[in-house]
Amino acid sequence: MDKACFTAAVERYQSMVYRTALHTLGSPQDADDAVQEVFLRLFRHRGAFDGEEHLRRWLLRVAVNYCRDLLKSPWRRRRISMEELPETPVFDRPEQAALYREVMALPEKYRTVLNLFYYEELGVREIGELLGVEPSTVTTRLARARRRLKERLGEDWQDE
């Protein structure tokens, strides 16, 4: 990948990769590290991409795989033991801060599907393929996450 394509990819997808990593890892610092790693893999990637959507899906897949590998590592698990509290970004509105807080308080599997479904607008089947689980598992996780958000956020989260 040449410099122009790489730079364009960073511009378009850095936030997406960061959000995905943040949802999976739950830590802004770890997510920043993951962004470096994912784009390093893009830098070193020798294959061609069949268009913009292919590149986007590739980055999503690499980000999810890399972050989930990190979660499996004893190092990462031990860092969780330190109970580091993630920094909370500054939001425009209090209900947005509440949503962020509640999403980040969910277990990883719920955070990841929420991001892929609500932000990246992937379908249940696509999410299942990406995560290596059945679509029914994705549906269940989404339902439970929605219910939890509804309980915690009240009217700010619509019934679905």
Add this chain to the structure above:
Amino acid sequence: MSNREFYQKTFSQVRGRAEIRWEDYAMARRGKSLKWAAALAAAVGLLAALSVLAVAANFFGLRDVLLPEKGSVYVTDERGVVIPGEKEFKDFVSLSGWGDAPESRALAEWEAFQESYDPDGAIVSAIGNEPTGFEEEYGFYLVYTQEMADKLEEIAAKYDLKLHSWMEVVLPEAWSAAAGDFCGENVTPYSGYIYENGTFRFDGDAELGSGELKGYGTIEYQFSRSVKGTFDDVALNIGDLSDFEEWGYRTADGTPVTLGLGARNRSLILADLGDSFILVNVLTGRQGDDTFSSGAIGREELEALADSFRYSALTPARAPDRAAVLAANDRYMEALQSQPLETLPSESEDPLYTRTGIQSDAARDFVLLLAERIEDGRKEEIADLLVYPAQVEVSAGTFTVNAPEDFLPYYDEVIGQNRLGLSTALTWEPAPAEFQIFSDGSGLASVADGAVWFGLVEDGVIRIFTIQTDQAAVRALGAGEIPQDGGEDPLYVQTGISTETGRDFVLRLADLLESGEREEIAALLTYPVQVKTPNGEWAVNTQDEFLEHYDETIGGNGRGTLAADLRADPEPFADGSGLASAADGAVWFGLAEDGDLRVFTLQSEAWQWSVRFRDAERP
């Protein structure tokens, strides 16, 4: 606004701080550093400010690493979410040395300043997520105003300390290049970081598997070496010092260390090497740690871990060779890059891993551990390894157990009387010392010709789903149907019924009531029941008998209202009795002995009838 719009508007404001540039990667390929330092610096600062750890001790020695003032930490609710504005005070230890060392005194002063500075977070909120301008010079400390920068400089000058100037990530196989050969053969260090003066920190594990400790397995820890003379703002939050048993010990390489064995799930190793200070935070103690699946340790294991490091290789402290660290990192990355992204080669070549998610080595270790525990009759430890709720099949009948303590009364009949046979079969089938582990595609692994089935549970640890012999058995109840989130679902924890299953049951009952399915409803009741109406009370022992009372109770007045109530409030609720209720107590239901859901009580307060299971202990 839809939930999707709400979600996207919220998370579009969340942005990373990593700077990604083509030039950095191109330079990294030629041996230059990636710009990871800033991100990691933030992590370290955060660790210093917010890390919440273990527990420490009220004995002389460990007390000497305490900082003079307690530090505040955020209070979290039962879900681990920070409660805004609420803090509590804990003891902290410095990683830089004893409490009276200049580094520790400086840290205490810095902590006190931070405690009083910007207490409501107004300044940092005003800055938001924008760069502060202090990242370059004070990137390794939590500094976001000039006032903070001035204070940091003042404290460093007062105690004659330098400030950290650079830091590099150290990848798992680069520690030798970064800090020398201080790790024993049984030690595996993971990624960490090292500063310009040789201060470093990493997480790692060590295999304690020789001599008396054979079979203990992996012990996990966090290793810190702080070189004196530089201000380091990392502190660890500790709690009750009296939880620790403390003693002095001379390690295998002759280094005197202070050991603190925690009563719960943390322990400490301290070593003053003169020009640097070692603190190893061991992630287990006398109780073990479920989070990390760490077994309990005793003095011997802690001493063995202390023996696993060559402290003499860390002194005198030397500044790291940055280029050598980067080159070692690059070699590691190159090796990693040549592997497939999704799985490690060893994993893809391991059929058991493919089918169960458990690597063969881990499965063998688990079987050996289980065989040993069975042979030794360690009832509680085996009970802890089972998946709950489970069904116990013994001569007296079939019973449901929801927790380890519930299983213990059945232990002898299921396992104890077959102790030697089971443990032998585990390790000797099909041939002595060559036991085989099978998987049938169910996601579980089996051993001893199907006598024991085990698999991964949600938190990634191995648990036993079935143990069966000719005489008795214990099996995870509805193994294939246990909700994945059983542990997170309060209803499930209390009743063995997931919230989702409970809600479906209530709604199905409402359907049956509306459509007048009297036989099906009668079949759902648990007998004998006490039927009560304004006209009298009757003891009813069978479904057929109950149908005679159907029209004056469930089928009569209030049927429609009851169905509507169930629909309006189908969310099941548990009160600790083992049963679930919905619609403000109109229905109580639970798992029957056969594992199916049954109604224990159905009642209409408005029409003054009730149908209750006749058992004094039930509501």
